[in-house]
Amino acid sequence: MSKQVDANLVELARKWLNKMMPYRRLDEALISVSSCDTVLPFLLSLLNNGCKPIGITEDDTYIYMRCGSRLTRLHIFFPKVRCPERFEKIVGRVPKLSSSNEQELVDGKLYGHIAFEGSGVYLIVFWDEPVYLGTLKGRPLYLDGVTVGTDYPADEPPKYELKIGVGTKSKKREMELIAEVKYILEKDEIRREIVVWRDEFRELRLDSELGKKLLAMLNEKYTIMDNLLKEVTDIFIKGIVAVGTVLLY
Numbered sequence: 001m002s003k004q005v006d007a008n009l010v011e012l013a014r015k016w017l018n019k020m021m022p023y024r025r026l027d028e029a030l031i032s033v034s035s036c037d038t039v040l041p042f043l044l045s046l047l048n049n050g051c052k053p054i055g056i057t058e059d060d061t062y063i064y065m066r067c068g069s070r071l072t073r074l075h076i077f078f079p080k081v082r083c084p085e086r087f088e089k090i091v092g093r094v095p096k097l098s099s100s101n102e103q104e105l106v107d108g109k110l111y112g113h114i115a116f117e118g119s120g121v122y123l124i125v126f127w128d129e130p131v132y133l134g135t136l137k138g139r140p141l142y143l144d145g146v147t148v149g150t151d152y153p154a155d156e157p158p159k160y161e162l163k164i165g166v167g168t169k170s171k172k173r174e175m176e177l178i179a180e181v182k183y184i185l186e187k188d189e190i191r192r193e194i195v196v197w198r199d200e201f202r203e204l205r206l207d208s209e210l211g212k213k214l215l216a217m218l219n220e221k222y223t224i225m226d227n228l229l230k231e232v233t234d235i236f237i238k239g240i241v242a243v244g245t246v247l248l249y
Contacts, residue, residue: 006215008222010190013139013162013183016148016229017190021116023237024150024160026244028120031152035120036083036241042121043074044090045242046235054105055097063091064105067125071105075122106174112228114236115149121240125232130167130175133222136210137200139215140170144175146225148233160185161175164218164225168198179204181218 030038037040043063047053051067060080065072080087097105110127130142152158161184167175178198184191194211196204205211 005165008162008219009181009183009215010036010192012222012226013044013190015226016162016233017183017185018161020148020233023240024116026240027116027121027150028152028158029118030243030247031118033081033119033247035078036086036246038119039074039076039079039121039185040083040086040090041120041243041246042239043076045239046072046074046106047090049238051235053091055095055101056091057097057102058099062102063094064097064102070231071109071126071228072235073106073126075120075178076078076121091146102117108169109136110143110224111145111229112225113145113149114146114232115147115151116240117149117151119240119243121243122238123229123232124234125237127228129145133166133223136214138177141214142167142169142175143221143224148229149169165169166214166218179214181215220245 030178033193046067051065051072054066056065056076057062061077062073063076064075077184106126108130110130112125114121114123132148133143134136135141146165147163149163150158150160161182165177166179166181166183167177170176178196178218180195180197180199181242182193184193194204194206196202203210204214
């Protein structure tokens with residue numbers, strides 16, 4: 001595979017994985033801390049800094065907010081279960097969102113995502129329409145979203161990566177994920193990988209013509225991903241620094 005076909009994406013991954021490394025280290029230090037002491041202070045920091053709550057899903061998994069002009073979502077299920085009284089003090093008056101209301105809010109929207117397992121902070125900022133990439137095998141493909149994430153699997157080294165979601169629209173016009181392109185940081189090197197979610201695209205590999213075409217499509221849209229990550233990390237950094245200040249200093 002040509003080293004240049006995804007050169008912009010490699011640099012994008014290197015830029016954001018390096019930029020978020022101090023917060024990734026902080027996240028690792030918070031592995032043993034209860035989500036009541038990470039997610040709730042994170043949420044409180046957002047609410048104290050201008051984010052306006054819209055609603056909480058009926059299953060208490062997510063809270064939706066407006067942070068500036070952007071629709072934002074935070075995963076809140078575990079503190080809701082583990083420390084309900086503290087949870088209620090912060091968001092007890094936020095209304096419930098029906099599944100249809102939630103669907104209206106987020107269906108088909110492009111997103112930037114920070115998914116840090118140690119602290120339990122999973123934050124998404126939504127844009128508007130998904131970005132059209134082109135067609136593969138006669139199917140229109142779209143940029144679904146971009147994620148910087150870290151997790152700590154048992155008996156394996158921690159994983160730290162940038163993931164790009166690629167989707168197609170179903171007959172009901174809903175977005176369906178067909179593949180993820182991953183850029184994984186390992187010992188200061190970036191390793192690339194394509195994970196396929198739909199059998200019809202099973203031949204998508206880094207060294208295949210189909211894989212090269214997909215990477216080239218995404219490579220042209222790197223500035224959009226850069227802007228998505230800037231928006232979500234700006235919000236994330238303010239919240240996680242507030243958490244770290246309280247717990248570690």
